[in-house]
Amino acid sequence: MLRVTRPRMGVRVKICGLRTPDDVTAVAAAGAAYMGLVFFPKSPRNVDVDQARALALAAPVGLAKVALLVNPDDAMLDRIGGEVPLDMIQLHGSEPPVRVAEVRARTGLPVMKAVGLRTADDLARIDAYAGVADQILVDAKPPEGADLPGGNGVGFDWRLIAGRDWTCPWMLAGGLTPDNVAEAIRLTGAAQVDVSSGVESAPGMKDAARIAAFVDAATV
């Protein structure tokens, strides 16, 4: 029997990989808490700085704007931080804890560090970031040889983190869909969830109906 560890009404949803003004409208209408903008050229969700700025400016008050970056250098941080109105940086590369601290200091923004899980041995990496990042994104490790370090629609065994909590806020990601997110929340106790490919009709193409269904399933 599945254990209910938290009331689901308070669950906050992040929809990642927005590319069009219609995406922003759909995410806001659905009631998501965060929208993610992907700066990673290999991704079908990649946006440039001008696109990202326009999307961020279209976001209503209360929808937090997150820039997803993969091993960004200082020049990239300065450019994105200077030109795009943001509420948070998501680091989705191999950034060590010291770099997370540098990114926080340089941008003045809270940082969410993604940590990929496949087995119980990967859990220790979360502890290494819990004291330095503002939030942890608990994601699946990418498949061997994948082009993308995330956004692959691949999950992990949620039982690895069932009943766990960390000293900083955390978000569950990896292979979530409108059909499985409620079970994922029940099993892990996640108070926040993040999705990209599970609310698309094709890679990089967000689907407004799937976005609404995902938020409903996560929050009802």
Ligand SMILES: O=C(O)c1ccccc1N[C@@H]1O[C@H](COP(=O)(O)O)[C@@H](O)[C@H]1O
């Ligand atoms: O979405 C992407 O294209 C992406 C590219 C590079 C790094 C991370 C990326 N996405 C992040 O991964 C999670 C999980 O994705 P999915 O739901 O399994 O497709 C996503 O929410 C983004 O935070």
